[in-house]
């Protein structure tokens with residue numbers, strides 16, 4: 001469990017994080033979303049005691065990071081995967097980390113296997129690809145077998161296979177009952193990964209809720225394609241849907257996909273496509289974060 005309360009940080013008078021409060025609970029992947037420069041890394045650094053807040057607190061299992069007796073056994077973090085001596089082998093890096101934190105050195109091999117790097121443990125980290133470095137960073141986060149994980153933009157720069165691996169891995173860590181807090185500026189990626197969301201814009205909280213309730217806020221649409229376009233359009237409008245024609249397809253707003261399918265069946269329309277339109281989620285994020293920027297800009301101008 002991570003608890004953030006009224007966290008505030010200014011850099012040379014400019015607010016980076018403003019009165020931010022939220023909880024991150026165990027057994028779920030919580031996505032920490034915000035545009036570039038919205039304060040995600042600053043918040044992560046304050047949780048980890050790397051940056052001192054101007055006001056507010058951040059605690060892990062009820063204690064501040066600096067008050068944890070064995071921090072790596074309480075919270076594992078990936079903030080800057082580049083911060084590894086390039087001359088050292090992956091295994092030596094992890095063994096050193098374990099030894100320095102009174103963690104059994106045998107965990108080094110174990111976590112290396114967990115992230116799929118066992119075959120290259122003896123290689124210099126300097127020769128690692130970006131994806132391998134991210135995996136090593138995650139192995140380091142796991143070295144103390146912590147119940148809480150905080151990963152700052154772990155998918156940055158990864159190829160589709162690497163992204164898929166991280167997504168599956170984060171979910172499996174949450175399924176084990178861990179608290180998994182992962183930041184990203186990519187809404188579409190989080191939609192596939194996170195159960196819960198904390199959304200910020202300009203350092204302020206915009207939403208802290210489940211992915212399901214966040215998406216429910218959005219007027220999502222359903223795309224239908226049928227050779228009986230006019231018949232189906234008339235029937236859908238009669239049932240109260242709002243329609244947008246785009247070429248040979250219809251975008252249906254304000255009606256659940258099941259109902260669209262049922263209406264199509266009732267009027268005997270053959271469906272070539274019946275699909276939820278995910279883009280609206282990205283739109284909601286853009287819309288909400290844009291509003292917050294305007295709000296902040298107005299306050300600054302006042």
Ligand SMILES: Nc1ncnc2c1ncn2[C@@H]1O[C@H](COP(=O)(O)OP(=O)(O)OP(=O)(O)O)[C@@H](O)[C@H]1O
Pocket residue numbers: 011012015016034035036037038039040041042043185
């Ligand atoms: N050490 C620092 N000194 C001065 N300003 C800083 C410092 N660290 C962050 N900032 C500023 O604080 C704001 C928030 O930055 P932060 O890095 O936390 O955002 P972010 O959400 O992690 O962005 P990104 O998606 O680009 O990683 C930005 O305006 C940034 O320029």
Ligand SMILES: [Mg+2]
Pocket residue numbers: 040041042152153
């Ligand atoms: Mg950042």
